[in-house]
Amino acid sequence: MFRTALLLAALLPASLLCGLSGIPPAAHAATEAPPQDAVLLTVTTPAGVTRLDRAALNALEATEFTTSTIWTEGPQTFRGVRMTTLLAHLGITRGAVHLTAANDYTITIPVQTFRPDGAILAYSRNGAPMSLRSKGPLWMVYPYDSSPDFQTEVIYSNSIWQLERLSVTE
């Protein structure tokens, strides 16, 4: 009886999230290019909910660097938006941001800890957009090779891929 309840509790959020994700029904990441107006990141702030598509992200100042990662082979060139830039664009200056991935992996990072030379929200790797199978479409990566500061487990844990949602708490 009790075990059944636990099982239900474990399964319930997954089914709930599936409903809320708003992923278009025919999103076949590997085979066809995702539509330009598809929402890549849902931002929830106390002021309201903002949905950013690829065009919105492209409109922001882009940053590109090449680094190796512990999850890939060989140097990778990432292109994306600085987290500081993004947060400034979204008007988030304090508190903590909660980032959630497609597999419901969630991390919380204080806004102050984002550095101008730190994480970017990458939307392309090696010049191509990233599919869900290759940790896309959004992957928050750090320039791991540039500093030992970016070679810690915390940084690795923060390097969330398949990012879908961002919320802010005070």
Next chain:
Amino acid sequence: MTAPGPLRAPSGSGLDTGVVRLGVLGLILALCLGVILYLLTDVREKLTELGSSRQDNIQWTLTQLEVEFLKFETAIMEAQLALAPTPQPPDPAHLAEVRTRYDILYSRFETLSRGRAYLQALGDPSVTVSFDAIRARVYGMVPLIDGADTRLARALPDLHGTLTGSRQEIRRILSIANQVMVAQSDRAREGVFQVLRGLALATLGLITVLCAMVVLFRQLALIARRRLDQGREAAARLETIFRTSRDAIVVLDPDGHLRSANRAAQLMFGFSEAQIREVAAGDFLRREDALEPVRGADLFEACAGGAHTGYRLSGYRVDGGRFPIELSMTATDNDGPVLVCVIRDISHQVAIEAQLKASRDQALAGERAKARFLGVISHEMRTPLNGILGTLDLVQEAPDSSDCTAYLGVVRNSAETLLQLVNDVLDITQIEGGDVTIHRAPFNLDALIDDILTSEKPRAMKAGNRLFRSGLTQAGWVTGDATRLRQVLLNLVSNAVKFTEGGEIEVTLAREETQMVFRVRDTGIGMSAEERERIFDDFVRLDGAVHRQIQGTGLGLGIARQLTLAMGGRISVSSRPEVGSLFTLELPLPAAAPARPDRREDLPVAQRALDILLVEDNPTNRFVARRMLERDGHHVTEAEDGAQGVAASAAQRFDVILMDVSMPVMDGYEATRAIRSGPGASADSRIVALTAHVGGDIAESLRAAGMDDVIAKPIRAQVLRRLLAEAACDGPQSGRRQGRRNEAG
């Protein structure tokens, strides 16, 4: 300082071993530090490893594989459930969830396949094979997932079957991978543990060594402090000695300049503290004899072989005073070589030594004087005795008695000379002391010469010599000391006779104004020039005299010379060996008027015969006195000592008692007192003392004992006769008692 050598040895060795230990500890310390440094780099590496991880949380990532695998399976099951009642057409929403979950799972596989860290975790061969198989199965689903919805919907049961078949395998893979990871992290921990343990051990060692060093340093500090204290104590002691010493203590540098000097030195040499640096050794130290200043270099040289003690030098005060000192010194090294000198003022000691030496010299001189004195007495007594005995020989051998009167004169002269000699014992002592008293009086020089020649003639004849007088035939009366002249001339003539055999001895007189020149020439053995030099010295006996066994003390000529000098004259000698000698005596003997002729007085003879008690222990003296008295007709009773005398006087009444003073049994004093105080018949007889003791208060003490008169020995007939005549005139009971009675009456 070095003095306390044995004192310092143990602490010194303690310090040395301490230093050695410290060195060893220092080495260990350096070793520990090296190990720690090495371990620290190791630790830093480990820390860097821990700080900058090459991997994320692998366990999490691995378990996510199973989670996403299950979510994918769940999505398929949900899609199957949703589609089951109405297979046609399938709901795209359910399939979208399946596709998303598949993509996520795909991404997970991709991640695990690419990341090096995961390859390691899945490195186990059985795992790798299974993982690759499962991955191939999942990747094989791509055509279905990317294909049309209907086809996917239809394939859902197959997919589910495949997944279900792989679930256990996934579980196994992850368990093994987890195990690998755990072992790996265990190894990492173990590594860190090892390094940290090494570090801890090294640190422990380091701390131990540091503690030991602290202890050791403390010990060393204690030893050093103790030594410092000892040094300070020794220095204080030395300082006290230096300051309070009565001996001067100075420190000299090699140039001979003073480095320091104690107060005693300043007082001794008279320089002030401020002058110390200006004073050099030569200023206050000089050689004892040469008075040459002493140089510092000399002193250092003298000390080259070690300490030097008891060096006698002369000390000079700055103001010029000089005094004897004794220097003891030793060279030492104190900021360059220096000489530490201890100087003692030995003025007092030297004075005492001089006194001792003078006393010794005096004693020796006394000994010599005594020996010479005895020699003189012996010689001088022998000479007149010779005259007496020789004349007696002549008397004995004379064919008739007509010559006897002349001979008796000679005997008397010689005997008187002898008596004179005895009387002059003190004078002879004075001669030795150089203080000769000369009694000048007129005397007949011719008679004196005749006496001498007469007394020496028997010996001269015996040796076959001719002894005669020549030159001035009548010298007449002169003023001078007849006794001394007789002594000197007799000596010269006697010597001439002694050293001549079968020759002649000539005595020549000549007058040169007030000077009288006597020449005594002989044809005897003579002497060499060298012998002539010494002939007038004391105790000189020439070889000739010794060889011929001629008796003598060697004093005769010495005395003759001294007497001659005392009389204001000169004596000289010229001589040639085997030819003879000539002694020349020059004396101031001015001519004098002849005194009245030396005639025999008409001596008073006692009117009547007296009864006389003679108390005398010496038989010869008794005999002589008895014969003298009996010749004058007196009756003599003899007693041999005081006691006998007292007894005799008690039994019979005597007119006169002649009492010797020094006697055995009872002496003269006692006997006289006994007679006077006793009831004896002779209690108030006249008592006359006979004594050989001549001195100032002896007569007084004898009179005090009850004696009436004192006669000095030898007894001369005239003196005795005069005294007895007085006694006879006074009649009986002329002694003291009568006198007292008169006083009473």
